[in-house]
Structures are given as structure tokens and as C-alpha cells.
Amino acid sequence: MRYYIIAGEASGDLHGSNLMRAILRQDPQAEFRFWGGDAMSAVGGKPVRHIRDLAIMGFVEVVKNLGTVTQNINLCKQDILRFQPDAIVYIDYPGFNLRIARFAHAHGFLNVHYISPQLWAWKKGRIKSMRRDLDCLCYILPFEQDFYARNNFPKAVYVGHPLLDAVAQFKEQSAADPLQSSPSRRLIALLPGSRKQELKRSLPPMLHVARTHPECDFVIGGMTLLGDNFYSPFISDLPNVRVVYDQTYRLLSSAYAALVCSGTATLETALFNVPQVVCYRANAASASIARVLIGNRIKYISLPNLIADAPVVVELIQQDFTAERLEQEFRRIVDDSSYRQSVLDGYARVHNLLGNAGASDRTAAEIIKRIRRK
Numbered sequence: 001m002r003y004y005i006i007a008g009e010a011s012g013d014l015h016g017s018n019l020m021r022a023i024l025r026q027d028p029q030a031e032f033r034f035w036g037g038d039a040m041s042a043v044g045g046k047p048v049r050h051i052r053d054l055a056i057m058g059f060v061e062v063v064k065n066l067g068t069v070t071q072n073i074n075l076c077k078q079d080i081l082r083f084q085p086d087a088i089v090y091i092d093y094p095g096f097n098l099r100i101a102r103f104a105h106a107h108g109f110l111n112v113h114y115i116s117p118q119l120w121a122w123k124k125g126r127i128k129s130m131r132r133d134l135d136c137l138c139y140i141l142p143f144e145q146d147f148y149a150r151n152n153f154p155k156a157v158y159v160g161h162p163l164l165d166a167v168a169q170f171k172e173q174s175a176a177d178p179l180q181s182s183p184s185r186r187l188i189a190l191l192p193g194s195r196k197q198e199l200k201r202s203l204p205p206m207l208h209v210a211r212t213h214p215e216c217d218f219v220i221g222g223m224t225l226l227g228d229n230f231y232s233p234f235i236s237d238l239p240n241v242r243v244v245y246d247q248t249y250r251l252l253s254s255a256y257a258a259l260v261c262s263g264t265a266t267l268e269t270a271l272f273n274v275p276q277v278v279c280y281r282a283n284a285a286s287a288s289i290a291r292v293l294i295g296n297r298i299k300y301i302s303l304p305n306l307i308a309d310a311p312v313v314v315e316l317i318q319q320d321f322t323a324e325r326l327e328q329e330f331r332r333i334v335d336d337s338s339y340r341q342s343v344l345d346g347y348a349r350v351h352n353l354l355g356n357a358g359a360s361d362r363t364a365a366e367i368i369k370r371i372r373r374k
Contacts, residue, residue, distance in 0.1 A: 021043055137153065182217075194263075216240065252274055
């Protein structure tokens with residue numbers, strides 16, 4: 001069978017690659033065409049666009065790049081018509097994917113959305129078009145079950161969180177290969193995000209902490225698609241900071257603590273049981289728009305806190321994300337043993353709520369079942 005898969009970000013590329021492997025286990029003759037990154041390309045199939053050309057975040061940034069976004073949407077529509085897939089799988093990336101889903105539904109294609117948009121936080125109005133355009137919505141967060149039940153979405157299916165699959169796969173396949181330069185020095189992971197605009201806002205305060213703690217080794221989880229030319233100017237005068245590329249799990253498996261830009265990495269850090277401080281600063285205009293749209297619907301932005309519905313980790317957001325506050329919270333996760341233990345206890349609750357691995361296989365089974373029914 002033929003599968004057209006659209007992922008627009010690094011996390012989607014990871015989840016897409018694991019989903020493709022799961023589909024191949026159940027449909028060995030599967031043929032893939034996709035929008036994604038290196039992880040999906042490693043599985044096989046025909047790439048259309050790379051995520052490096054797609055990751056645009058924030059209201060202002062999207063407006064600035066509207067011409068590129070429109071070109072990509074038109075290309076995607078025509079490419080789908082040429083490929084004639086048995087199913088189209090949309091991985092998160094809702095601003096783009098839901099537009100394609102509307103088009104694909106009108107042309108009679110089977111639509112499966114994997115990893116739900118955060119409708120419980122904002123843009124709940126999307127649910128009407130999603131009911132119409134999607135044949136199946138595979139959601140991954142346990143608290144979303146109540147949301148979709150209350151909002152009459154019978155085509156929504158809970159499959160579990162795919163990061164459980166990814167972390168389990170890493171732990172099974174990877175031999176111990178620590179990144180520490182010296183066992184006597186604490187290794188601190190810096191995960192400043194995957195988009196240039198995120199990195200430019202989050203990395204300088206993180207590096208301020210590195211500057212004031214020469215006794216620790218700081219390692220940035222970097223992206224090959226950005227390269228040394230991007231990272232080097234930030235760290236040229238910091239001998240205790242280095243970059244490793246595309247090795248986030250290896251980095252987290254060695255880390256004593258972490259400073260993390262809000263996003264998927266916050267849950268990855270929790271699944272590796274690394275105490276963290278979560279931080280995020282958006283473009284001021286984008287942040288103002290988000291505050292209006294979200295209102296008081298959510299109390300947290302990091303996945304560990306959202307899943308536990310409790311402040312498992314500290315979040316430094318917008319004006320609270322300063323070098324001084326980050327330094328203060330860094331000292332707690334590094335030096336305060338009782339606080340570190342409280343974070344680890346919170347992680348244990350998150351692990352319990354997420355349940356077992358297998359999201360990729362369950363999602364693959366849902367897709368194949370619906371293709372065969374059609």
C-alpha cells in the first residue's frame with residue numbers, strides 16, 4: 001500500500017521514522033512518499049521536502065514567510081494527486097497539515113492525523129473541520145481522552161506517546177557510551193530548541209549559566225542542519241561548552257541536569273530522569289497573540305507538567321526567562337538533593353500516566369485497518 005506522510009519538525013521526523021518502521025512490520029510492501037527529515041529518509045521512500053525548509057514557528061514568523069508556506073501547500077496538493085496514496089498521515093504540524101487534510105478529504109483520500117493539535121489549549125474551533133476532514137485522529141496524551149469524549153469526536157483514538165517507543169529503542173540498542181570528559185565533572189545538557197529563532201532567544205541565557213559554572217561541562221544538543229557556522233559564534237569563548245549533533249538521547253543518558261527549551265525535549269528529558277529547568281521566550285508580538293488565544297485554559301506549557309497536571313518542573317516563560325532566574329533555578333536542580341528528588345518523583349508519576357510503549361505499532365494498525373475497510 002502507498003503512504004503519504006507529512007512531518008514538518010524534528011520531533012515529527014523522529015515519530016514519522018518510527019511509524020514508518022511500524023508500518024513496514026505490518027505491511028512489508030509499503031511504499032512511502034514524505035515530507036520529513038534525515039530519520040525518515042533513513043527508513044526509505046521518496047522525500048519531497050526536508051524539515052529544514054519547513055520549521056517556521058510563531059505568528060509573526062509565519063506571516064513573514066507566507067509566500068513560502070503557500071508555495072509548499074500548493075506543491076503538496078499537486079504531489080498528492082500525482083502519487084495517489086492509499087492513506088495520508090499527518091504528523092502534528094497542524095497549521096500546514098489541516099489545510100492539506102481539507103483538500104485531501106475533498107478529493108476522497110483517507111486522512112489520518114497522528115499527534116493531535118493542542119485543541120485543549122487553543123484554536124478549539126479547528127475541531128469542526130477535523131471531524132469533517134479526518135478519518136482517524138490518533139492522539140498521544142492521556143488527558144486528551146476526556147477532551148475528545150466531551151467534544152464528540154468518536155474518530156479519535158488514544159495510541160499512547162511515541163516518545164516511549166523512541167526512548168526504549170535507544171536504551172535497547174545503544175551501548176554505554178558516556179559523553180563526560182571527566183567522571184568528576186557534572187555534565188549539563190543544553191537543549192535550546194531546533195529553530196533558529198528559538199535558539200537565538202534561549203541560548204544566550206543558558207550560556208550565561210555555563211559562564212558562571214566553569215566546574216561543569218555543558219553540552220549543547222545541536223542540529224546538523226544548522227551546523228557549526230550557527231553554533232560556533234555563541235560558544236567561541238567558553239571552553240567548558242561544546243556541541244554534539246543529533247545525539248540528544250546519548251546526551252540525556254549522560255546528563256546530571258538540563259536546561260531545556262519548551263517542547264518535545266521536556267518530555268524526553270523527563271523520560272531519561274534528568275532534572276531540568278524549562279524555559280521559553282517567543283517573539284513579543286507572537287506571545288501577545290498567544291495570550292489572547294489561550295487565555296486561562298492551561299496552567300503549564302511543558303509536557304511533564306501538563307501530563308501530571310502539577311508543577312513537576314519549573315517553567316521560566318517570557319519575562320521570567322532571564323539569566324538571573326535561570327541561574328537561580330539551575331542551582332536548585334544541581335545542588336539541592338531534596339529538590340532533585342521531588343523532580344524525580346514527579347517524573348515517576350508522568351511515566352505511570354503515560355503507560356506502556358507501542359504507540360507506533362498501534363498507530364500503524366489503525367492506519368492499515370482503515371485502508372482495508374475503505
